[in-house]
Amino acid sequence: xxxxxxxxxxxxxxxxxxxxxxxxxxxxxxxxxxxxxxxxxxxxxxxxxxxxxxxxxxxxxxxxxxxxxxxxxxxxxxxxxxxxxxxxxxxxxxxxxxxxxxxxxxxxxxxxxxxxxxxxxxxxxxxxxxxxxxxxxxxxxxxxxxxxxxxxxxxxxxxxxxxxxxxxxxxxxxxxxxxxxxxxxxxxxxxxxxxxxxxxxxxxxxxxxxxxxxxxxxxxxxxxxxxxxxxxxxxxxxxxxxxxxxxxxxxxxxxxxxxxxxxxxxxxxxxxxxxxxxxxxxxxxxxxxxxxxxxxxxxxxxxxxxxxxxxxxxxxxxxxxxxxxxxxxxxxxxxxxxxxxxxxxxxxxxxxxxxxxxxxxxxxxxxxxxxxxxxxxxxxxxxxxxxxxxxxxxxxxxxxxxxxxxxxxxxxxxx
Amino acid sequence: xxxxxxxxxxxxxxxxxxxxxxxxxxxxxxxxxxxxxxxxxxxxxxxxxxxxxxxxxxxxxxxxxxxxxxxxxxxxxxxxxxxxxxxxxxxxxxxxxxxxxxxxxxxxxxxxxxxxxxxxxxxxxxxxxxxxxxxxxxxxxxxxxxxxxxxxxxxxxxxxxxxxxxxxxxxxxxxxxxxxxxxxxxxxxxxxxxxxxxxxxxxxxxxxxxxxxxxxxxxxxxxxxxxxxxxxxxxxxxxxxxxxxxxxxxxxxxxxxxxxxxxxxxxxxxxxxxxxxxxxxxxxxxxxxxxxxxxxxxxxxxxxxxxxxxxxxxxxxxxxxxxxxxxxxxxxxxxxxxxxxxxxxxxxxxxxxxxxxxxxxxxxxxxxxxxxxxxxxxxxxxxxxxxxxxxxxxxxxxxxxxxxxxxxxxxxxxx
Numbered sequence: 001x002x003x004x005x006x007x008x009x010x011x012x013x014x015x016x017x018x019x020x021x022x023x024x025x026x027x028x029x030x031x032x033x034x035x036x037x038x039x040x041x042x043x044x045x046x047x048x049x050x051x052x053x054x055x056x057x058x059x060x061x062x063x064x065x066x067x068x069x070x071x072x073x074x075x076x077x078x079x080x081x082x083x084x085x086x087x088x089x090x091x092x093x094x095x096x097x098x099x100x101x102x103x104x105x106x107x108x109x110x111x112x113x114x115x116x117x118x119x120x121x122x123x124x125x126x127x128x129x130x131x132x133x134x135x136x137x138x139x140x141x142x143x144x145x146x147x148x149x150x151x152x153x154x155x156x157x158x159x160x161x162x163x164x165x166x167x168x169x170x171x172x173x174x175x176x177x178x179x180x181x182x183x184x185x186x187x188x189x190x191x192x193x194x195x196x197x198x199x200x201x202x203x204x205x206x207x208x209x210x211x212x213x214x215x216x217x218x219x220x221x222x223x224x225x226x227x228x229x230x231x232x233x234x235x236x237x238x239x240x241x242x243x244x245x246x247x248x249x250x251x252x253x254x255x256x257x258x259x260x261x262x263x264x265x266x267x268x269x270x271x272x273x274x275x276x277x278x279x280x281x282x283x284x285x286x287x288x289x290x291x292x293x294x295x296x297x298x299x300x301x302x303x304x305x306x307x308x309x310x311x312x313x314x315x316x317x318x319x320x321x322x323x324x325x326x327x328x329x330x331x332x333x334x335x336x337x338x339x340x341x342x343x344x345x346x347x348x349x350x351x352x353x354x355x356x357x358x359x360x361x362x363x364x365x366x367x368x369x370x371x372x373x374x375x376x377x378x379x380x381x382x383x384x385x386x387x388x389x390x391x392x393x394x395x396x397x398x399x400x401x402x403x404x405x406x407x408x409x410x411x412x413x414x415x
Numbered sequence: 416x417x418x419x420x421x422x423x424x425x426x427x428x429x430x431x432x433x434x435x436x437x438x439x440x441x442x443x444x445x446x447x448x449x450x451x452x453x454x455x456x457x458x459x460x461x462x463x464x465x466x467x468x469x470x471x472x473x474x475x476x477x478x479x480x481x482x483x484x485x486x487x488x489x490x491x492x493x494x495x496x497x498x499x500x501x502x503x504x505x506x507x508x509x510x511x512x513x514x515x516x517x518x519x520x521x522x523x524x525x526x527x528x529x530x531x532x533x534x535x536x537x538x539x540x541x542x543x544x545x546x547x548x549x550x551x552x553x554x555x556x557x558x559x560x561x562x563x564x565x566x567x568x569x570x571x572x573x574x575x576x577x578x579x580x581x582x583x584x585x586x587x588x589x590x591x592x593x594x595x596x597x598x599x600x601x602x603x604x605x606x607x608x609x610x611x612x613x614x615x616x617x618x619x620x621x622x623x624x625x626x627x628x629x630x631x632x633x634x635x636x637x638x639x640x641x642x643x644x645x646x647x648x649x650x651x652x653x654x655x656x657x658x659x660x661x662x663x664x665x666x667x668x669x670x671x672x673x674x675x676x677x678x679x680x681x682x683x684x685x686x687x688x689x690x691x692x693x694x695x696x697x698x699x700x701x702x703x704x705x706x707x708x709x710x711x712x713x714x715x716x717x718x719x720x721x722x723x724x725x726x727x728x729x730x731x732x733x734x735x736x737x738x739x740x741x742x743x744x745x746x747x748x749x750x751x752x753x754x755x756x757x758x759x760x761x762x763x764x765x766x767x768x769x770x771x772x773x774x775x776x777x778x779x780x781x782x783x784x785x786x787x788x789x790x791x792x793x794x795x796x797x798x799x800x801x802x803x804x805x806x807x808x809x810x811x812x813x814x815x816x817x818x819x820x821x822x823x824x825x826x827x828x829x830x
Contacts, residue, residue, distance in 0.1 A: 023478035057498065063438035064502060065509040072508070075516050076501035079494040083472065086491035087479060093487070094480040101490050106565055150521055 004042040004132045010173040011036055014046040014142065014164035018181045019238035020084045021051035029238065030091035033137060037097050042132040044171065046142045046164035047088055049080025070115035074144075074154045078104070081141030081160075089139045099137040102127065104152075107138075108170065109145035109163060111153045118145055118153035120162070120225075123170025132171075140167060158219030165222045169229045176231050177244075178218060183237035184245035185210070185217050188268040188410045192403050195415065199266065201246040201253040206266045206358050207233075209392045212304070213356040214271030223247065250360060264361030264368060265413040269392075270406045272353040272399055274304055275327045276384070277334065278319040281344030284311040288341050289318060295337055296322075299329050305354070305394060307385045315344070319385055321396070324350065352384060353402035355409055356394035363390035368413075375412040381405050419457040419547045425588040426451055429461040429557060429579035433596045434653035435499045436466035444653065445506035448552060452512050457547040459586065461557045461579040462503055464495025485530035489559075489569045493519070496556030496575075504554045514552040517542065522553075523585065524560035524578060526568045533560055533568035535577070535640075538585025547586075555582060573634030580637045584644045591646050592659075593633060598652035599660035600625070600632050603683040603825045607818050610830065614681065616661040616668040621681045621773050622648075624806045627719070628771040629686030638662065665775060679776030679783060680828040684807075685821045687768040687814055689719055690742045691799070692749065693734040696759030699726040703756050704733060710752055711737075711745055720769070720809060722800045730759070734800055736811070739765065767799060768817035770824055771809035778805035783828075790827040796820050 004010060013033065020026050029045075037043045048054075057076050061068045068076075085101040092099035108124030131138045142160025145153050155162050161178055168176040185207070186196040202210075204227035211220040217235060226233050226247065236244025246253065253259065282288055289308065296303065304321040322330060327348070338346045355376075362368055372393055376383060381404065385396040397405050419425060428448065435441050444460075452458045463469075472491050476483045483491075500516040507514035523539030546553045557575025560568050570577050576593055583591040600622070601611040617625075619642035626635040632650060641648050641662065651659025661668065668674070697703055704723060711718065719736040737745060742763070753761045770791075777783055787808055791798060796819065800811040812820050 023475055027479060060438055060498075060502060061505055064442060064506045068505040069508050072501045072504045072514075072516060075504070075518075076498060079497040079501075082494040082497070083475075083491060086487045086494075087475060089487045089490070090476055090483040091479045093484050099487075101487060103490075103567075106567075152518075 004129060008040065008042050010044065010132070010171060011041040012044045012046065012164060012168040012171075012173045012176045014160060014176065014178050015048065015238055016160065016180045017048040017051050017053070019179060020047055020088065023087070026084070026087050026091050027094075030088060030095050032238075033092055034095040034097050037137055043137045044128060044132070044167060044173070045088065045137065045139045046160060046167060047081060047084045047139060048142050048160040049077075050084045050087075053080040053083065071151065074115045074152050077154055078141070078144040078152050081143055085139045085141045089137075092137050092139070097137055098135055099139060100131050101139040101141070103141050104144035104163065105146035107140045107167065109166065111145035111147055111155070113147040113149065113151055113153065116154055117156040118147070120145065120155070120166050123166050125167070125170035125172070128167065128171050155221070158221075161219040161222035162225065165225045165231055165233070168231045169225065174232060175234060176226065177234045177236065178222075179236060179238035180217070181238065182217060182235075183240060183242050184235050185215070185247070186267070187414045188406055189270065192270070192406050193268070193410045194407075196410070197414065199245045200243075201248060201257055202266050203250040203253055203360060204247060205250070205391055206360060207247045209356070209358040209389070210267055210269045213269035213354060213358065213392060213394060215267070215269045218247070263359060264365050265357045265359040267358050268406055268410045268414065269356045269358055270353060270402055271304070272402055273324045274321040274352060274354060275324050276319060276321055276349040276352045276396060277330075278317060278347040278349075279338060279341060279343040280317050280347060281315045282318055283342040284314050284316045288316070292318060292337055292341060295333060295340075296330060299326070299333075305385070305387045305396070307387055321352075321354070351399045352396050353399045354394050354396055355402065355405040356392050357409060357413060358392045360391060362388075362392060369393050371412055372409055375408045376405055379404050379408045381408070419544060423455065423457050425459065425547070425586060426456040427459045427461065427579055427583040427586075427588045427591045429575055429591065429593050430463065430653055431575065431595045432463040432466055432468070434594060435462055435503065438502070441499070441502050441506050442509075445503060445510050447653075448507055449510040449512050452552055458552045459543060459547070459582060459588070460503065460552065460554045461575060461582060462496060462499045462554060463557050463575040464492075465499045468495040468498065486566065489530045489567050492569055493556070493559040493567050496558055500554045500556045504552075507552050507554070512552055513550055514554060515546050516554040517546075517556070519556050519559035519578065520561035520567065522555045522582065524581065526560035526562055526570070528562040528564065528566055528568065531569055532571040533562070535560065535570070535581050538581050540582070540585035540587070543582065543586050570636075573636075576634040576637035577640065580640045580646055580648070583646045584640065589647060590649060591641065592649045592651065593637075594651060594653035595632070596653065597632060597650075598655055598657050599650050600630070600662070601682070602829045603821055604685065607685070607821050608683070608825045609822075611825070612829065614660045615658075615672055616663060617681050618665040618668055618775060619662060620665070620806055621775060622662045624771075624773040624804070625682055625684045628684035628769060628773065628807060628809060630682070630684045633662070678774060679780055680772045680774040682773050683821055683825045683829065684771045684773055685768060685817055686719070687817055688739045689736045689767060689769060690739045691734060691736055691764040691767045691811060692745075693732060693762040693764070694753060694756060694758040695732050695762060696730045697733055698757040699729050699731045703731070707733060707752055707756060710748060710755075720800070720802045720811070722802055736767075736769070766814045767811050768814045769809050769811055770817060770820040771807050772824060772828060773807045775806060777803075777807060784808050786827055787824055790823045791820055794819050794823045796823070
């Protein structure tokens with residue numbers, strides 16, 4: 001762990017919106033932060049906006065405009081974290097410790113100028129470190145930054161996790177605690193599975209797969225940055241003091257937790273908020289798939305899964321998943337895409353979902369796919385599409401079977 | 416009037432919190448701003464926080480701390496104007512004009528670091544001008560600035576007027592419109608006097624006296640800056656399109672409005688929110704009065720009026736007025752001050768108010784004081800203290816007579 005003064009460990013904590021939803025919540029967080037400070041740590045706290053503030057600001061803007069300029073939305077939304085950060089600094093001072101709140105801009109979060117989805121270019125940590133060396137708790141607004149042209153930017157939804165990890169990198173901290181309303185990463189969604197288990201740890205790669213396959217506990221970007229700079233993430237409860245889940249490298253995790261035998265499957269992820277698009281009977285010639293996804297790319301869509309089956313008689317079927325809420329944006333383009341690619345038909349299915357197993361054991365154990373498909377079949381669940389990587393196996397199933405599918409797969413591998 | 420491109424007049428408008436209280440209010444302001452833009456003007460708009468936002472943020476902070484750090488209060492409160500400014504920019508874009516919102520910091524409002532009552536050091540207008548030359552309406556957060564150390568500051572209550580005038584100076588505009596919920600400056604408070612008249616104009620000095628004597632329409636600091644840099648202020652309604660009140664130099668006003676005969680009294684001001692403090696029987700020796708007000712000065716009190724009568728038998732009475740809400744702060748000091756100064760008694764009277772006549776004619780016409788005192792006497796109102804300057808005559812009267820006093824004096828000079 002890095003140090004500010006000699007032997008002073010740096011602690012970076014991130015608190016989400018539900019953890020700072022009211023003045024009382026903020027006072028509670030302040031007590032917890034103060035306790036850490038009094039253990040001799042240099043403490044940096046990154047906060048989201050209070051509760052539903054961001055949603056309320058968005059609602060205000062949509063009373064005024066159906067399509068507000070992205071630059072102005074960034075300006076508007078960044079007020080939310082300014083409020084929570086300054087209130088938390090006030091609460092920490094009230095607890096008797098010295099504290100200072102900093103905007104993303106003041107804290108040195110330099111981004112490009114892509115409003116509402118800015119990419120981090122650099123974190124200039126000097127100002128944070130200067131305050132830390134003076135014994136102050138530094139409270140920073142998450143989610144937001146500033147461009148080199150002094151324009152306010154935001155990192156997109158879930159950006160506060162990303163901010164927190166980036167600040168940990170910028171000031172040379174080795175760890176970042178993500179404190180939230182769940183107390184760790186579970187083997188499956190506790191609302192669906194009866195006895196999910198809290199993971200003591202998982203690897204960056206496993207976490208990334210789980211996030212991209214529907215697990216909502218951590219934002220992918222934060223994990224990517226953590227992996228790149230080897231920042232250990234600790235996901236735990238902002239209220240209770242129970243141990244959470246450590247997200248770290250495979251090597252570190254295995255060593256730390258004495259995992260001698262391979263864990264085949266770390267968890268089961270699912271995603272109900274997807275729609276399947278199929279271009280049927282596309283001409284089987286080079287460049288067609290490229291045309292399709294280049295055309296969709298201009299919507300900055302997150303394409304979740306692409307499957308192209310064997311061609312027959314010179315024609316292909318290309319299927320892919322998009323987030324349900326994005327479907328309206330692309331629907332108009334799909335007809336013209338069909339024309340361009342010579343597809344005979346475009347088929348859209350909103351009533352699908354994905355169930356996925358994730359784990360570093362997936363690639364090493366040939367039988368896992370078979371066990372998964374059999375477990376689904378035993379419940380009478382029809383598998384529509386299949387996609388695999390070295391870390392996961394993902395199946396598209398009818399949405400009304402999704403819960404049953406998650407339960408069946410969890411039972412097969414994790415109970 | 417200054418120009419951006421050749422022949423493009425610059426218009427600076429300031430809208431107060433009630434004028435941007437809801438999304439609907441903001442849309443209405445946007446229409447008005449857009450209309451001005453389409454007349455070929457380069458438009459800068461300075462806004463306060465929406466409605467009661469500032470009060471709500473203060474309430475939140477006091478749920479957390481009885482004495483929040485001033486630096487953090489600045490951080491907290493400056494979020495309010497960020498919300499209103501970005502929403503207004505969105506609304507102007509929705510009306511079809513290009514707009515951009517800027518924080519005080521982005522707009523170049525450089526202040527010292529006296530949190531919650533920062534003094535303006537400089538306005539660096541380049542960024543505003545750059546946007547104006549690109550044809551954008553520039554919407555700026557009022558009330559707030561930034562220090563050279565990149566600390567967020569606020570200018571104190573009413574600071575948005577001050578911001579607007581300072582920005583007018585900074586970008587070389589000759590005028591600043593203050594658009595509010597009243598449609599001008601009146602000869603007396605319309606809630607008290609039956610037929611007050613809207614002033615077509617008044618001088619900077621008269622406006623300053625009226626503001627310091629209780630008129631709430633403009634913040635004194637804004638008028639001081641306007642006077643210093645000869646920025647004409649126009650106070651008018653944010654809703655109706657009636658002509659307002661021009662605040663300018665005596666020379667300009669007289670010439671513009673063809674005021675050949677002297678107007679003796681411009682208006683009647685009053686203030687019910689004062690308390691009278693009297694140190695009775697203070698030793699009549701050099702330095703005593705200095706000690707008293709130096710000791711009170713550390714509270715950054717606004718002492719409204721000081722009267723010291725003739726001494727008799729080596730003793731003086733010193734009386735002064737303080738804003739009622741400040742009385743608690745000084746009450747403890749008064750006893751020790753009494754000891755220091757040898758005062759025989761400290762007397763505090765909360766049930767007082769001031770009625771004042773203001774006008775550049777006051778000094779030139781000897782009989783005005785007599786007419787005022789007679790008018791009060793005719794109503795049976797006892798005058799407690801009297802203070803005069805070359806622009807005003809101010810009387811302390813019992814608070815329960817204050818309305819009657821204002822009516823009597825208004826009738827004598829202005830009906």
